[in-house]
Amino acid sequence: MAVGLLGGCGGSGIEIGPHADGGGDATGREDASGADANGQTDAPSCTDGYRDGAETDIDCGGGACQPCDDGFHCLADGDCASGHCAAQRCVPAPCVNGTRDGAETDVDCGGGTCAPCEEGKACGGGADCLSGVCTGQQCQAPACDDAVANGQESDVDCGGPVCPACALGKACLVPRDCGSRNCVGLVCVTCVNETTFSWEAPNTNLDGTCLTDLGGYRLYYGETAGFYTEVHLVDLTSTACVDSGTSNSCGAIMTCTYHVYDLPAGTWYFAMTAYDLDGNESTYSNEVSKTIVCE
Secondary structure: EEEEEEOOOOOOEEOOOOOOOOOOOOOOOOOOOOOOOOOOEEEOOOOOOOOOOOOOEEEEEOOOOEOOOOOEEOOHHOOOOOOOOEEOEEEHHHHHHHOEEEEOEOOOOOOOOOEEEEEOOOOHHHEEEEEOEEEEEOOOOOOOOOOOOOOOOOHHHHHHHHOOOOOOEOOOOOOOHEEEOOEOOOOOOOOEEEEEEEEOOEEEEOOOOOOOOOOEEEEEOOOOOOOOOOEEEEEEHOOOEEEEEEEEEEEEEEEEEEEEOOOEEEEEEEEEEEEOOOOOOOOOOOOEEEEEOOO
């Protein structure tokens, strides 16, 4: 629609098109008010290609439309996809903008407002680091002796696939986190069990002479057949021996028993030796095994 303007002196009419004064578009619609040249107003829309209604930029912001991308106009943080409006422009979130800013101790990390930093990054204290350890203003890798529960540990410097198993009372996630192999309610507890061993006590030496200086026994065990990592010293006072009802030239053969309590859960392999008062030790007995289940 053309508007006729009266000329100054000669009275000649000059037609001005809709865009001549920058006040509208080719349809006569105002880009801010939504009113066309006939005074008609369409309802604002978030997909009409105009900045209208409460929008802070074209088809975004204002609460009704989707948040605006970085660089678009805004009035409040909620107008921006990043959640940050500065100087009426949407700006990247501080913790993901590729710049060390604000309270950050390194690029996009640390400082209390961003995620903790990985090892090797700058820090001001343990809270700035994923490992919880800041030494020489640099985040350190988790270690099993740093006095902090970090990495894959279930408690301070124990548990997980790397560090030693935890003691009773320490936190755990799975049984292997505990020395007892028993994790109940996320706490390492005793694996209650009892294993009883019985054997015939030797009364002869290898050369056939009578054994008169038996000192005791050693019970060896481990979690791999033929490979023993633990040993119990079994002295004669800690065994209960009774007459087996058989004898040889050196006298009655005694049957002895010994109890081991609260072994960690798992399958264990056992062998026993005898030793004399001079410290001479026999070869291993036959190996036996038992699978321990916590009660």
